[in-house]
Each structure stands twice: as structure tokens, then as C-alpha cells.
Amino acid sequence: MALTNQYIQEKLQEKFGDLVSNFEESYGLLSFEATVANNLKVLQFLYDEPSLQFQFLTDICGVNFPDDAGREISVVYHLHNLAENVRIRFKIFVPVAAPDVFTACNLFSSANWMERETYDFYGVNFVGHPNLKRILNVDEMDYFPLRKEYPLEDQTRIDKDDEMFGRG
């Protein structure tokens, strides 16, 4: 039997009840939300359950919603069941004041750097991560650049000496 989004949703709701929510399907890909405390349980369930077997972690990334109070930072997981060739997306939302999320490193070795990258850009604190430090930015950086509160440089500014870069 082919693995359908309908079936995955039923399976998750049966196991987690109200802890998983906001199921939606966009471009054929099932997307849902879980509570922060349950992210590992959901991942583990998706990994272990014989009929689901989401054992390939495609991607982890962060998204910042500055206007959504208490849910400012979102961590998005993309999982893939390679045998059935089904992808799902699963999100958790954390407040920017306390962005603590359990690490998925013990389940997926690939999560290590993906989480470091998410920490680097969004400041998500992955609890239990073996080596949570910046990866792409310099160690001395004291902010998280992909958060919306850090705008890109104003393109119309004139106070900068850019002669050497052809903008002088």
C-alpha cells in the first residue's frame, strides 16, 4: 500500500492527539506542527513506526516571524521516506526569548551541522547538542543575522566610502 498523506496524518493524530496540529498540504507535501517539547518524540515516532519510516533527514532550517508573539522562531524539519518516496515537513515554534529545542543529533548524524547553522543564524538553542557553536559566521559575532530585526544595508546610503568597489 502506498503511503498517503491521509494515512500519515491519521497515524500521527492517533499517537499524539492534540499535540500535533495545523495539518496542511501544499504542493503535495504534508506539513504539520508539533509542540516544542515533543519534537524529538515526533521525530522518533516517524523514524521507528514500521509503516512510516521517515529515516532520512533532508533539511533543518529556521524561519523568523517577528510579529507572531510567543512563536517568533520556527524550526522546520524536512523528512523523507526514501523507500516510499514521500516527503513531509514538520515545524515547531519557539518564543525568541527562550528558543530552546531538543537536538535531533542522536537520531540523525546529519542534524549536527544543520542545527549549528540554525543556531548560527537564528540563535536557536539546541539542548543536548554535542558542539553547539557558530559554523558559517565568525565566532565573535554577537547577534543572529537572519532574524528579521537585522535589516540588510540601506542601498541608498551615501555615507560610506565605497570607491574601491565601484560605488564611489
Add this chain to the structure above:
Amino acid sequence: MLAHQQQHITLPEGSIEKQTTTLNVGPTHPATHGVFQNIMELDGERIVSTEQTVGYIHRAFEKLAERRPLYQITPITDRLNYCSSPINNMGWHLTCEKFLGVQTPKRVDYLRVIIMELARISDHLICNSIVGVDTGAYTGFLYVMQYRELIYEIYEEVCGSRLTTNIGRIGGFERNFTNTAFEKLEKFLKEYPKVLKEFENLFARNRIFMERTIGGGAISAERALNYGFTGPNLRAAGVDYDVRVHQPYSSYQDFDFTIPVGKTGDNYDRFLVRNQEMWQSLSIIEQAYKKVQEFKGTDAEIFHADVPEYYLPKKEDVYTKMESLIWHFKIVMGEVEMPKGEIYNAVEGGNGELGFYLVSDGGRTPFRLHFRRPCFIYYQAYPELITGGMLSDAIVTMSSLNLIAGELDA
């Protein structure tokens, strides 16, 4: 101050007492093949442990993309895996098209397939010949460079540039393929098989090459999956996952090709898988070229879909027609609003699954754009691949993983 203190690297405990040597491999200059740094603990020539660092050329692509309209993001994608930038460009266009619901004509799909497979060949060609260089065989590298040049000439004829191509537009190509482009393609198809065969003869059964690569940097299928390997590196470990087959895009389902797989996931298997993939790509290009030739008359003039909101109108129309002028202005100024929603779309890049995760809040630029960069993910496995091996094998392993610094650092 010791090197490891400056770098905030944690050395294994007691490494000083154990009389091992700490060796800094890299960082090299940003203009070279890639800026990699490895802090290795060596016992003689054997590697005890490694910590690798990345990020010396991070250029904030994801942040930049949040200010750009869709068509201005294409040049950013060039600079990810610059050995096969057309695949990145096409991947981005395909993502946008899927997101916006644009249907591309078959001819566009086939032309895209030709370009993407050419890019795959040039990517694998570099990687395999670099493996040769690192095992001490420089000739192969210099030899095949001439034929990569033929591929670059085709790009040049189609889009005007060579390395960072910015090829194609949302909906198709910026102009139709000229006759010269097809002639160059024919020349390539005629000359390249012989070259590839010769290149293969240089390495595949070469005793020295085999001794150097067999068993080095091996990984099991299970570990490779756990580490998020994709592309030729995963297939070398024996998993036949290929985005072109599993989620066909750009009409890949119309083509007949096989996915080569390896067994041991070592440097030699990776070489062989890439080599086989080049033959497959060649066959795909031939099939696609045949299909393209079947379009006659006005059908052969089709090179883009009809999407006025995203595809720049013809210049002469801009000067003479009101509608075209409006669209031209709106597109160039980035004043076209996108639908709300989010999408993940992947293509089979030169070195693995290249994914684009686009979140739109209905504005003119993406709210968030994340690139799933395959080599950033599988480079994590590097210490596991080389620990216990010789230092010189570590160099070969690094080149056979096909790491592209531009993609690693986004």
C-alpha cells in the same frame, strides 16, 4: 598561544601526552579550489581525529535573497555549486515555476535537460579528474579541460556567460538556441565519448589509481543515509536514490537512463559512479537532442512559457506596446506580488540533492529562502571517513566527495 586555542577547537583529551602531532591542513587562500581547514591529530601518518571548519567565504545568500525579487535570485544560485551552475539556475526556476503554477512547454523541458546534463558532465569531469590529480595523475585533468571548454562554449552560445551562467528565466530561456549552439552540441556529442573512454582507460583499471582509492574513505549505506548523503556519494554506497527518477522534474520521465550504484562507498566507487553517470548523461543529452529536433516549424520557435508576470517581454514590444512596457517595468522593478505559501523543491545537483525551501508571505520578495546544499550536509561525515586512514588518503577522500566551497558556505 597554541593553534588550537586560537581556533576554539577542542582536542581529544590527553593528545599531548599521547605524543600525537597536530597538523593544520589549510585554510587555503579563498581564490583556490576551496577554503577548507582541517585540524588533524596524527599518529605518524595515521589520522587519529579531525575537526573540520567551514565558513571562510560565507556570503549571506539567504539574507540577500530576502530583499530580491525572484528573478534576481538566480545569479545567487550560480555561486552555490559553481562547477554546475546551470543546474542550480534551473533548480531555482523549476522551484519558482512549481510555486507559481507555471507550465513549461515540452521543448523548454528538453532544452533544459540538455543544459542540465551538460552541467552534470562538467561537474563530474572536474571532480573525477581532480581525484586523479590528487592521486598523482595530472594528465587526465589537463586533457579533459579541453572538453569542458566545449561545454562552456555551449553555455556561452546559449546565455552569454560561462562559469556563473544565470542561464534561463522563469518560464524558459531568455532566447532560443541558435544554430551555432546546436552545432557546438553536435560537436561535443561527437567528440566527447572518445575522450571519456580514454579518460576511463587512464584511471579505471589503472593499478596505481586502484591501490590509492580502493578502501579509502569508505562509508556504509546506513551511515551514509544517516549522514544525509545524496547524489553520487550516496549511490556509491549502494542506495539508488536519484531525484531525477524519484521526483521527475523537467520531463525527466521521458528519458531512458539507469542509475549507476556502487557497493562500498569508497573513493574508487565514487569515481566509478561519477564516470558511469557521465555516460548516462551523454545518452540523456542524445535522447533530448533527438526530441528537440522533432519540433518543426513554429513549434521549434518555442523557448519559453507564456507568463507575462515573470518573463520579460521582447524588447521591441516594450518600445511599441503598452502592455509589454508595463510588464517590463513591473518585472524589472520587482513589483510583482507572489502568492502566499511555502514550497520545498529539489533537483539532482552535481553533487547531490539541491533543495530550495521558499516561504512567501505574499510580498514581492521571498520571506525566507533556504538552500539545502548537499555538500554542506555530507561534509560532516568527513572525520568519520578518514579517521584511521593515512593523511594522503584523506586528501583523495576530500576531492572524491566533490566538495565545492561556494556551496558549503552559501
